[in-house]
Amino acid sequence: MRETTTMAARLTALLLLALALFAPAAQAQPAKVTALTGGMLISGLSVPPLHHATVLIQGERIIAAGPASEIPIPAGATIIDTSGQTMMPGLIDAHAHLFMVGYGDEAAWFEWLRTDGKKYSIEKIMELSAYQMLMSGITSAIDLGGTPIESVSLRKRINAGEVPGPRLQVSGPLVTRRAFAGFPAEASAVITSPKEGAETVDRLFKMGVDVIKAHAGLTREDYFAIVKAAHANKIKVHAHLYAEQDVRNAFDAGVDVFQHMGSGGGPTYDPELVRAIAGTNRPVVLTAAHRSYVYPETVAFPGRLEDPVLKSLFPADIWDAMQKSFEHWPSDSYFASITRQARFRSPLVKQWIELNAMMGVGTDSGTPMNFNTDGLIREMKALVDEGLPVLEVIADTTRVNARIMDNPQTGAIEPGKLADIIVVPGDPVYHRLSNLMFVNTVIKNGVIYKQDGKPLIAMPQ
Ligand SMILES: [Zn+2]
Ligand SMILES: [Zn+2]
Numbered sequence: 524m525r526e527t528t529t530m531a532a533r534l535t536a537l538l539l540l541a542l543a544l545f546a547p548a549a550q551a552q553p554a555k556v557t558a559l560t561g562g563m564l565i566s567g568l569s570v571p572p573l574h575h576a577t578v579l580i581q582g583e584r585i586i587a588a589g590p591a592s593e594i595p596i597p598a599g600a601t602i603i604d605t606s607g608q609t610m611m612p613g614l615i616d617a618h619a620h621l622f623m624v625g626y627g628d629e630a631a632w633f634e635w636l637r638t639d640g641k642k643y644s645i646e647k648i649m650e651l652s653a654y655q656m657l658m659s660g661i662t663s664a665i666d667l668g669g670t671p672i673e674s675v676s677l678r679k680r681i682n683a684g685e686v687p688g689p690r691l692q693v694s695g696p697l698v699t700r701r702a703f704a705g706f707p708a709e710a711s712a713v714i715t716s717p718k719e720g721a722e723t724v725d726r727l728f729k730m731g732v733d734v735i736k737a738h739a740g741l742t743r744e745d746y747f748a749i750v751k752a753a754h755a756n757k758i759k760v761h762a763h764l765y766a767e768q769d770v771r772n773a774f775d776a777g778v779d780v781f782q783h784m785g786s787g788g789g790p791t792y793d794p795e796l797v798r799a800i801a802g803t804n805r806p807v808v809l810t811a812a813h814r815s816y817v818y819p820e821t822v823a824f825p826g827r828l829e830d831p832v833l834k835s836l837f838p839a840d841i842w843d844a845m846q847k848s849f850e851h852w853p854s855d856s857y858f859a860s861i862t863r864q865a866r867f868r869s870p871l872v873k874q875w876i877e878l879n880a881m882m883g884v885g886t887d888s889g890t891p892m893n894f895n896t897d898g899l900i901r902e903m904k905a906l907v908d909e910g911l912p913v914l915e916v917i918a919d920t921t922r923v924n925a926r927i928m929d930n931p932q933t934g935a936i937e938p939g940k941l942a943d944i945i946v947v948p949g950d951p952v953y954h955r956l957s958n959l960m961f962v963n964t965v966i967k968n969g970v971i972y973k974q975d976g977k978p979l980i981a982m983p984q
Contacts (some may be wrong), residue, residue, distance in 0.1 A: 630705025
């Protein structure tokens with residue numbers, strides 16, 4: 524009897540297990556549909572905004588986008604009313620540093636992490652930045668300069684859905700002739716010859732980086748060796764460039780993306796060189812809005828450093844340390860040459876616009892007072908203020924940046940693409956671009972991370 528009961532119990536358990544295993548397949552149903560409806564749609568394509576639009580999402584994909592009158596909403600769909608707001612593709616930052624958060628001084632930030640803030644590992648900080656970016660509407664980003672093990676690990680954890688954050692491409696360390704003082708040693712890969720440059724590229728590729736960041740001040744032969752090795756591994760080279768000779772060397776060597784091209788510090792470039800770069804359609808990323816744009820903006824409104832929305836995206840101890848780091852911000856070493864840099868900030872940006880370069884949009888965010896939350900909006904505003912039409916800047920920040928990341932599945936709202944969508948108040952095109960700073964709803968890969976201004980997930984602690 525006892526034996527029979529045990530046997531029966533075992534059989535029941537097996538039956539239940541079988542049911543549990545096979546039930547989902549037997550009852551397989553299409554994923555539920557979410558409908559964003561009522562608001563204006565900016566698709567990221569070169570078309571005017573569409574009023575009273577509907578976007579349908581199923582699973583991770585967009586399945587329909589167009590006039591609300593032409594797109595029926597399936598029964599049972601979850602409806603998000605976007606009336607009075609704008610739906611647009613998730614923003615993409617083509618130059619970020621997730622191991623920094625905008626602290627007043629870069630070297631002092633890493634010193635704080637070694638001392639008072641030592642409970643935060645580099646990867647924890649990167650997790651925090653990823654959260655800040657996602658909550659600010661940034662659904663993809665290229666991290667161009669960090670420590671390789673943590674960068675690759677965070678990218679994998681985000682992709683596996685373990686932690687919230689933008690889709691990432693990561694470079695790991697700068698490939699450079701001189702280490703970046705004050706930064707973690709692993710954030711610089713110092714080379715002494717072109718051969719070492721190529722070997723370093725191979726080593727980083729094996730560690731799992733997606734792109735290479737070649738620093739300024741390499742020799743002409745270094746750039747050639749680095750580009751050759753990277754392209755042999757089918758990855759792109761982004762070059763951090765200021766001096767005209769470096770730009771020329773990087774261009775001749777075949778560097779794929781020119782970073783910091785409107786970042787100031789010198790006069791405009793030889794127009795023939797700019798024309799040649801524009802003519803190849805190789806993208807430039809200006810990173811204009813750190814330093815020579817963030818400085819006057821903070822002079823005009825120092826209160827931006829105490830912004831309550833920004834504060835809500837920081838653990839209290841990091842926020843307090845940040846506030847201390849801002850006490851004497853005009854004398855920070857980061858701004859030591861600000862007057863000379865400010866002189867050329869506008870002509871430099873205008874030069875790339877006027878000579879019609881293919882424009883990616885990136886921020887160098889994480890640098891002093893250049894927060895992971897607002898840096899990208901400031902960069903977009905700088906491009907608009909210097910002469911690019913708003914819709915074009917939005918397309919550059921979404922579709923062109925997606926192309927830079929070799930991810931055509933993102934960067935626009937059209938059927939078949941991954942559902943990376945944000946909803947922002949009002950009309951960012953004809954009203955004000957700065958509305959983008961107040962993202963109401965964030966969807967990445969079809970998952971809603973923020974709705975009606977409220978995060979649906981907790982900040983990493
Ligand atoms: Zn750089
Ligand atoms: Zn940078």
